[in-house]
Amino acid sequence: MKIRYAKEDEKNNIREIWDYCFNDSPKFTDYYFENRYDKCNTVVVDENGEIVSSLQLNQYKINLNGKYYDTSYVVGVSTLPQVRGKGYMKNIMEFTLEELYKKDQLISILMPIDYRLYRKYGYEHCYDQIEYSIDIESLKYFKTSGIMKKATLRDLDYLVDIYNSFLDNVNGNIKRDELYYKNLFEEVKSEGGHVYIHQDREIDGYIIYFLNDDNMFVRELFYKNIDSLKSMLKFIYNHNTQCKSVIISTPINDKIRFILDNPRNSTIKIKPFMMGRVINLEKYLKDLDIESNLEETINISIKDDFIEDNNGVFRISLKDKKLTIEKGNFEYDVEFNINTISQLAFSYIDVSEAFILNxxxxxxxxKSFLSTIFSKKDNYINEYI
Structure with missing residues (x-):
């Protein structure tokens, strides 16, 4: 058994594993392997010349606490049935974490099928979304204040602007540009979806949605003002002859629940979405910009079973708004595992919650020291691949 990066002629083998393990449509899988697949970011398990397991490390820039980090989004973790139970997932995840550390990436993200599979590797729950399930008739009272039209490639810069405006107050989102949206158009098209924009005095909102039998799924509903949101909710209602209900996924701080005519007729729930992990703790901490004038030192014991440089006791000192870190044989003030540190680093929990959860x-x-470094924020990310 050998773990390595994929070779040029192994794309079809890797797709066969993907097709076996996931229920994606052929059109979507065609799109993915023609547009997003990169052998240089694909890790495989080679058993006697046969590819039996693989994963991919899709590259993004993530905005975490006001700074952009190059990050690998782990997707497509898959193993053929005849070798399941041999520990290949553990082997491939160990190799991947070592590679991410060597690449000098400080953090990583992963959308889990089962959280229990990935917690053991240091990934932890760091993102939620609000999911609305709404009877479409509940939206009939909203008024239209502008026009809706199908988005085209000429609208890419408007979509970037709306995205940046809408997510200005959330943390942990992906940097999107015109190329991103060009690819997203193709991804949505491959799944039979639609992208529409709202225009009043300006283009001030957009919606990405899919029609599935008598249900509509709204993947993104981004807007610059409440009138734009209300118009797009009316646009959803205008599908009432096709759809009985709509599911809308939104950031945790979204405003839809405040303007529904009768929210008791809707189901509003928090949906766990994404996991995160710190890859290089020391460099992550040194890179932080600290606003506090506090000067203090604490010793923290960190448990990381897969990245040895993260494992041990760290003396962390704050002076002149910068952190210095020394690893050594110190008596420690508190002990956390890398999962908790990752939740703090992604601003998903605050320091008090870290103590409670442990x-x-x-x-x-x-608590005083760590609260100057980590603060809880509203996180949002909506990338699927």
Whole structure:
């Protein structure tokens, strides 16, 4: 058994594994392997010359706490049935984490099928979305204030602008540009979806949606103002002869629930979406911009079973708004695993929650220090591949 990057002539083998393990449509899989697949970002398990397991490391820039980081989004983790149970997933994940560390990437993201599979590798829950399930008749009272029209490639710069405006107050989102949206158009098309824009005095909103039998799924509903949102909700209602209900996925701080005529007729739930992981803890901490004038030192024991450089006791000192880190044989003030550190680094939890989730009594010195470094924010990400 050998773990390595894919070769030029192995694309079809890797697609066969993907087709066996996932229920994607042929059109979507065609799109993915023609447009997004990259052998240089594909890790495989080679058993006696046969590719039996693979994953891909799709590259993005993620905006985390005001800074952009190159990050690998782990997708397509798949293994053929005849070799399941041999520990190949553990082997391929170990190799991947080592490679990400060597590539000097500080963080990574992953959308899990089952959270339990990936927690053992240090990935932890860091993103939620709100999911609305709405009877489409509940939207009939909204008024249209502009026009809706099918988006084209001429609208790419408007989509980027709306995206940046809508997500200005959320954390952890992906940097999108015109090329991103050009690819997204093709992805949505491959799944039979639609992209429409709203225009009043300006182009101030867009919607990405899919029609599935008598249900509509809205993947993104982004807007610059409430009138734009109301117009697009009316646009959804105008499908009432085709659809009985609509599911809308939104950021955790979305405003739809505040303007529904009767929210009790809708189901509104929090949907876990994405996991995150710190790959290089020391470099991540040193890269932070600290606003506080606090000068203090604490010792933290970190448990990371897969990246040895993250594992141990770290003396972390704050002076002149910068952190210095020293690893050594120190007595520690508190102990966290890399999962908790990842949730703090992604701003998904605050320091008090870190103590609660680890069943620890709060240490005032540690809490004060870490609260100057980590703060809880509203996270949002909506990438599927």
């Amino acid at each position: 069943n620890l009594d709060e240490n005032k010195k540690v």
